[in-house]
Amino acid sequence: MNVKAKLKSFFQTVQVKLVIIYVLLILVAMQLIGVYFISTVKASLVNNFTNNLKEQADILAKFAAPSLSPAIDSDTDVTENTTEDLNLVVRNLFSISGAEVQVLDGNGKIVATSLQLHQSYIGQKNKSLAVSRALQNISDNEEEFIDEDGTRKKMIAVPVTHNEKVVGAVHIVASMTEVYDTMNRVNQIFFSGTIIALCLTGVLGVVLAHTITHPIQGLTRQAELVAEGHFDMKAPVLGNDEIGRLSMAFNDMTIRLKEALSANEEENEKLSSVLSNMSDGVLAADENNNVIVWNKRALELMEVGTLQDVQLPAALGLTEEQLAELKRGRTQIFILSKERYEQPSKDDAEETILKVTLSPVHRRDRGMTGAIAVLQDVTDQEKLEHSRRQFVANVSHELRTPLTTIKSYAEALNDGALEERELSERFVGVIRNETERMIRLVSDLLHLSRLDSNQAPLRRQQTNIQDMLDEVADRFSFQLRQKSITAKVKVDRSIKQVWLDRDQIDQVLDNLVSNAVKYTSDGGSISITAMKSKDKAYVEISVQDTGIGIPAKDLSRIFDRFYRVDKARSRNMGGTGLGLSIAREIVKHHGGKIMLESELNVGTTVTFSLPLLQEGGDAK
Known part of the structure; x- marks a missing residue:
């Protein structure tokens, strides 16, 4: 064969x-x-x-x-x-x-x-x-x-x-x-002459054909080399005839093809670099909806290892209506939600929200030849928008309650309660308390706004940790005695002076101790401690109480603004729901971290860490 x-x-x-x-x-x-x-x-x-x-x-x-x-x-x-x-x-x-x-x-x-x-x-x-x-x-x-x-x-x-x-x-x-x-002799002579002529013609044909095919063979070898990617070889030019001009044209074409491929490779490298470094995911599909191009970000957003042999409708969960719109050549924008688990042991899944922009790819002579999908992770934007809406709702709610109370008592005073001295004084006291509550709320909001916009610069100074914690305990001594709560202050001997903004850290400690006093039953205890971290780079200050504790389901949101475990009780105790949020922002501005551990009906421990800095901001 x-x-x-x-x-x-x-x-x-x-x-x-x-x-x-x-x-x-x-x-x-x-x-x-x-x-x-x-x-x-x-x-x-x-x-x-x-x-x-x-x-x-x-x-x-x-x-x-x-x-x-x-x-x-x-x-x-x-x-x-x-x-x-x-x-x-x-x-x-x-x-x-x-x-x-x-x-x-x-x-x-x-x-x-x-x-x-x-x-x-x-x-x-x-x-x-x-x-x-x-x-x-x-x-x-x-x-x-x-x-x-x-x-x-x-x-x-x-x-x-x-x-x-x-x-x-x-x-x-x-x-x-x-x-x-x-006649026979003539035929034999003619036949012999024909055989001789054919033999001579064959030999001359081979010679003449070789003069034609040899340059063509050279062109063929050159074309094969070009097909394999070798552009440095040139086809021999043996004359100025048609084959010679063909060889020159082929060499010129090889040079132009090399330049075009180099430019194409450069463009492909640029495109690949752009795709690889894009913050958005990109998918490209052919006319049969087979995914043919994707970048690393797309795999991360879709949480898959590869998109090889995957159909675009399956990858994006497209409906028949969306496919029909795509075939009509219309660009579509829709939201794709995916649930992912941060920790396998948790039952709660975090939802990833992807914004998908699906556009058809058109070619002038063939119509639609594919589609490109751009994936954007808008989870943080959606969370921010949700937080903004929730924040506006919470602020509105927090302001509406005291304003309603003030309005009610003011109307009562206007209706005749002002004539009764004892009743009017009580109503005026309620109005004053609600007004002070609104002032505290507005002050906390302004403080948070300054922290968010970096308009509250740190004024670090050398601070004695022992003195600072003792003063905090003294400030709450009256409330502690009222509820028969014992307070202990313990500071590691190796901790002397720390560079920090004394006023802001006092506000953090006041919020933490105030919460501990509020939610600790009579006869309980509060412990305030300070010690160095394991790597000796931070000082860790903890406020521990034996109060009512926080349910496990609320621990992940305890630092959110206006979040309360028991909203009615917190509001009655005069809280704005912003104390822990302010404390977290202040600690974050100092370069530290804050965390909370709590067990229901056992107690709560809030610990925040501050970097040990020398004067000028260098770490000790």
Whole structure:
């Protein structure tokens, strides 16, 4: 099978085809020339042979006419002397190689013959049609036939006239063997010449075809190298003919192709770099909705390892209606929600919100040839928007409650409660308390706003941790005594002076201790401690109480603004729901962290860490 394939490939080459064309052209030309030449030669030989026979027959007829005329005049048989004379003339003077010459009288009887073997035929009548026609003075009597021995012969019958009267006939039958032998020799010579011409044509065809195919083979090798990515080789230019100009055009095309591919590779690298470093995910699909291009960000957003052999509708969860809109060439924007688990042990899943912009890709001559989807993670934006709406709602709620109370008591005073001193004083006290509550709320909001916009710069100073914590305990000593709560302050001896903003950290401690006092039952205890972290880079300050604690489901949101575990109780205790939020922002501005641990009906521990800095901000 391999040999057949090689032979087939060989006969399909241009060189072989050119040689075959040359040989066939010469063969057809030789055949046409041979047919014309041989037919002409044959006709010429046959005509010459026939004319020769006719000339000899005419000469013999003229010679025999006087001898045959007495037989006509006397109406008796020719004499024996006349017969002998004619036989002698026919045998000696008119002998033709391989031919029989007969002289017949007016009755068609043989008078003389050229063959010694046929002397017995003398006096017998020749009944052939040609002789009869000749005796009727018809001159054109010739016939070509093949005898019993397979020899081709020519027969001619010529009338013999004397005084314009037919007195007899000359009948010649000659063999055409020499004529056809000559034709065969001519055919052999022509066949040999044809074979020699074909061989020479084949050799010359190979040489000429090589001069044409060699540059083409060079171009083919160069094209194969270009197809493999080798653009440095050049096709040889062997002349200024068509193939030479083709080689020059090919070399020019190779240079341009190299430049175009280099530019294309550069653009692809730029595109790949852009796709790889985009903060948005990108998916591209072909006209059959097969995903063919994607970037790393798309895999991260969709939480998959690969998109190989994935359909775009399956990847994005497209509906039939969305696919129909895409086929109509319309750009679509929709939200794709995916749930992901931050920790496998938790039951609550965090929802990732993706904004998908799906656009069709059009080509001028083919219509829509694919689609591109851009994925944007808008989870934080949605959370921020949700927080903003919740914040506005909480602020509105927090302000509406005291304003409603103030309005109610003011209307009561206006309706006559002002006349009763004791009742009016109580109403005025409620109005004052609600007003102070709104002032605290607005102050906390302004403080948070300054912290968010970095408009509350830190004024660090060397602060003695022991003194600061003792002062916090002293500030709450009255509330502690009222609820019979014991407070302990414990500071690591290695901690002396710390660089921090004393006013802001006091506010953090006041919020934490205030919450501890509020939610600790009578007879409980509060512990305030300060110690270094394990890496000695931070000081960790903790406020621990034995209060009512916080349910586990509320721990993740305890630092959110306006978030309260027990809203009614917190509001009655005068809280704004912003204390822990302010504390977190202050600690964050100091470069530290704050965390809360609590167990329901056991107690709560709030710990915040502050970096140990030297003067100028360098870490200790």
